[in-house]
Amino acid sequence: MLARADLEFLEREVAKLDPPAYTWLRRPETGLTMVRARIGGTGDKFNLGEATVTRCTLRLATGETGVAYIQGRSHRKVELAAIGDALLQSPIFHAAAYRALVEPAMDRLAERAARMQRQAQATRVEFFTVAREAGA
């Protein structure tokens, strides 16, 4: 969920949680993931193309390790996502972090998906074939 949240949202909400200091175990690194798919959707795997991915690992002063992988190249976002991941593992921060980060992120994604669904469904068509009926 954290990987899918917006940068602005993470920036704002992580700061509010006032997380402890942290040290890097692996600094943010941008690279490529080969995106795979299946032939016909269900058959053998094939390589479709690559996507940019950024990852990092850090440890909070309180001991929890946070790992994050995000799509794209934002080092700041992956850092915030890893802090969030570490906070979610902390007994002290878990409840607050879940409320502040995970729930709203899930709501946003659900709302975005629902809107997409409503707009797409407005373009739903019923095709009918034009055939001469008997006696017409």
Next chain:
Amino acid sequence: MYVAVKGGERAILNSYALLDQARRGDPAVPELSLEQIRHQLRLSVDRVMCEGSIYDPELAALAIKQAAGDMVEAIFLLRAYRATLPRLGYSLPLETADMKLWRRVSATFKDLPGGQVLGPTYDYTQRLLDFSLAAAGEVAASPEAEVAADPGPVPRVVDLLNHEGLIETHEPSPGDPDPRDLTREPISFPADRATWMQNLARGDEGFLLAMGYSTQRGYANSHPFAGEIRYGTAELVLEPEELGFAISIGDIEVTECQMVNQFGGSKSQPPQFTRGYGLAFGASERKAMAMSLVDRALRADELGEAVNAPAQMQEFVLSHTDNLEASGFVQHLKLPHYVDFQSELELVRRMRAPKAAAPGVRGRNGEAA
């Protein structure tokens, strides 16, 4: 043979500066932002991501800006950038059956579970220039329909057809093998289907379109129907080693085309419909459709069909899909070939010399040559 030349450094540097100026155009006109390109030229962005073979809309927008809108040059820039990045792994296969859909149509069945959804398409537009776009203006909000909370995944048309066994199914090979990766090892022939899918996925849309078109015009007997086309988002799921479990890190827009083709059957198989498959980053319907036609044509060998059309010939098709290679080889012709040409010149002179010297040879008007 190409012999290197030196010199011209100052001229080259000055041409960089002139190119920058030409790219920017009239400085009195506001400069394009990457956000503008990304949001208002999204189909260009999709094509560059697809053939540049990197899903990153921001990078593709940058490449388009730098290339002044030249798609093939932008694709080149993206491919060159990819060489600077480390490989962090492979994703789990995209679950296109679970896509969130903007569009989903079938030309084979009108009444589909999940419905026919047109989405944002140019198909039914009048193709009349809209001069109102020449002036800036607001776009009306698009209508929204009432829908059930979560309709769940929309089934694939080809799976619906399977009940009677009239259409072939695609199952993973035993052991679900990892495909060969063309970014790591060059193609060799004969190539398996997974390998050519990667080749086609990053192949030039124009080339695939022409090849696909040729199969419809009779150069390969294919009789295709668009069983299903879907465009929407699929989740990008990774399984990092250090975590040991799968995480969904974002959405990737893709277009999928399942082409259904007639097949008369063979000694080992009863008559049934066969399938060609196309999948492309972004809203790339023309590309996905062309890819599925070419994929099906390339299966001629496997299905025991006579191979007599260009689109069925692996070496011909797969060696010419890449617009980077094609553009590079064609365009290298304009680089200095002075030594090369000099030697050809010598050769032609020498070939003519004995003739000219031979007695009794007359020119066209009868005078001595």
